[in-house]
Amino acid sequence: MASRKSNKKQEKGDKYSVLLPTYNERENLPLIVWLLVKYFGDSGYNYEIIVIDDGSPDGTLQVAEELQKIYGEDKILLRPRAKKLGLGTAYIHGIQHATGNFIFIMDADLSHHPKFIPEFIEKQREGGFDVVSGTRYSGNGGVYGWDLRRKLISRGANFVTQVLLRPGASDLTGSFRLYKKEVLESLIERCVSKGYVFQMEMIVRARQLGYSIGEVPISFVDRVYGESKLGGNEIVSFLKGLLTLFATT
Amino acid sequence: MTKLLEWLFGVSLIGVAWGLVTFDLLDLRLPPVYQEVAWPMPVYLLVAFGCYSLATVGYRVATFNDCEDAAKELQAQIQEAKEDLRKKGLKM
Numbered sequence: 001m002a003s004r005k006s007n008k009k010q011e012k013g014d015k016y017s018v019l020l021p022t023y024n025e026r027e028n029l030p031l032i033v034w035l036l037v038k039y040f041g042d043s044g045y046n047y048e049i050i051v052i053d054d055g056s057p058d059g060t061l062q063v064a065e066e067l068q069k070i071y072g073e074d075k076i077l078l079r080p081r082a083k084k085l086g087l088g089t090a091y092i093h094g095i096q097h098a099t100g101n102f103i104f105i106m107d108a109d110l111s112h113h114p115k116f117i118p119e120f121i122e123k124q125r126e127g128g129f130d131v132v133s134g135t136r137y138s139g140n141g142g143v144y145g146w147d148l149r150r151k152l153i154s155r156g157a158n159f160v161t162q163v164l165l166r167p168g169a170s171d172l173t174g175s176f177r178l179y180k181k182e183v184l185e186s187l188i189e190r191c192v193s194k195g196y197v198f199q200m201e202m203i204v205r206a207r208q209l210g211y212s213i214g215e216v217p218i219s220f221v222d223r224v225y226g227e228s229k230l231g232g233n234e235i236v237s238f239l240k241g242l243l244t245l246f247a248t249t
Numbered sequence: 250m251t252k253l254l255e256w257l258f259g260v261s262l263i264g265v266a267w268g269l270v271t272f273d274l275l276d277l278r279l280p281p282v283y284q285e286v287a288w289p290m291p292v293y294l295l296v297a298f299g300c301y302s303l304a305t306v307g308y309r310v311a312t313f314n315d316c317e318d319a320a321k322e323l324q325a326q327i328q329e330a331k332e333d334l335r336k337k338g339l340k341m
Contacts, residue, residue, distance in 0.1 A: 030339055034330040063339075070337045110323065142314025155309045159302065165252055219316035221323050247253040 015046040016121070017100030017181075020108045021090040022051060026058045028109050033067050033076065035114040043118040050077045050094045054084040087198055092188055095181065103179045112176040116218050120178040123214045130183045130211035133169055133203065134176035134218035141171070145222030157238060164246045165204060169213050172200040176218055183211055196234070197241025204249050267291065 018036060022029060033049060040047040051064045061080050068076040079094055095103060104120070106112040116134060124132045135141045137158060143151070161172050173196045179187070186209070191201045206213055250258075269275055270287040 030334050031327055031330045034334060035326065066339050070334075070339060110327075113319065113323065137309070137313075140314060142316045142319075144316040144320040146313075148310070151310045151313050152306070155306050155313065159306050159309070163302075219314075219319035221316060221320050245252075247251060249251055 014102060014121075015048070015100035016040070016102045016104055016117075016178075017095075017098035018047060018049045018104040018106065019091055019094040019098075020049060020051050020106070021087060021094070022053045022056060022060050022064075022108045023084055024056045024058045024060060025108045026056070026060045026063050029060055029063050030067060032108050032110055032114070033071070035110075036117070037071060037075070039114040039117050043121075045118070045121060046100075048075055048077055048098070048100060050079055050098060052090045052094045053078070053080040054090070055080070055082050086194060088188055088191060088194070091184065095185060095188075098181065101181050103181050103184050104177070105179070105184075106176045111220050111222060113219065113221065116176070116216060119216050123216050124178055127212065127214050129214035130180050131203070131206050132178040132214045132216055133171060134174050135169070135171035135215045136174060136218060136220045138170040138215065139217030141217030141219065143220045143222065153235065157235075157242075161200065161242060164242065165200075165249075167200075167203055168207055169203050170215060172203050174218075174220075175199050176220075177202075187211075193241050193244070195241075196238050197245065200241070201245055201249075204245055208249060 020029075020032065025032075029051070036047070036049055051061075053061045053064060055061075061078070064076065064078055064080075068078065077097065079097060081090070081093060091103075091105065102121075102124070104117065106114075112134070120132045120134070123129065136143055137155075143154075146154070158170075158172065161167070165172075183206070187202050187205050190205050190209075191198055193201045203213065267287055267290060269277070270279060270283055273279065273284065
């Protein structure tokens with residue numbers, strides 16, 4: 001029964017490219033790769049992992065090279081860049097050599113757990129969705145390690161976003177998503193914002209262009225290693241970005 | 250139409266309707282009760298929306314799922330991963 005199931009997946013010819021933009025993720029990278037290999041391996045889907053390192057000073061790239069030796073160059077692809085250049089361009093850079101017809105984007109710091117990957121894939125197949133977005137806000141999605149302040153800001157910001165943009169997706173700033181490759185390419189072309197707002201703009205433009213969006217509840221576990229950032233500056237730039245989207249889309 | 254324009258359009262429509270009723274701009278001679286009710290409507294609606302917003306956000310914060318199990322599972326898997334990677338020759 002098990003082998004018939006994985007043959008079916010192979011026959012479908014679907015391949016999933018996972019884009020991992022990294023900056024100073026020397027500790028987390030081996031762990032996220034191990035988890036990806038585990039869950040893709042267990043579920044039988046065809047995949048590759050593309051590490052886009054932006055010249056991390058902590059040696060992330062060297063660790064990535066070690067991982068390549070362990071797991072193979074067909075499974076771990078390295079597309080490094082000289083310096084920190086931003087998420088949109090990281091995705092473009094990563095997609096250029098991706099051989100999959102589907103693209104996963106996610107954080108490399110273990111806040112997004114690869115165990116949801118089979119759920120994303122099944123959801124996509126169930127509805128033929130162009131985009132599947134991981135949501136922390138609905139179903140049994142949730143977070144770990146957030147204090148009251150962070151939860152309040154997050155829910156408050158999401159509420160304002162829902163009222164102003166009526167986007168048809170419950171979690172706009174999330175960055176754990178599955179895209180059809182051509183959909184991701186067409187969206188990146190049209191998006192101009194940065195940071196959190198970039199992720200929001202992707203969903204908003206997807207709706208504008210008539211793409212279908214599915215959702216999968218995910219758990220977001222706050223940083224195991226490393227520091228997190230959600231200060232006043234971030235909030236201000238979020239609001240600026242939100243108002244720009246409000247006025248231009 | 251952008252969301253901003255949609256909002257401006259919607260607000261204008263409501264504004265015109267409100268103005269018409271409250272100030273009797275078209276000489277409709279509506280019963281005075283309409284005017285009495287319409288006049289405070291904008292403030293009333295804003296306050297109602299404010300209360301709704303607070304209640305909704307408050308509810309959502311209170312019911313925000315805390316993924317204790319996910320965190321524990323992750324910790325356990327991190328240990329497992331480190332062991333396995335060490336065996337496979339990764340220098341950590």
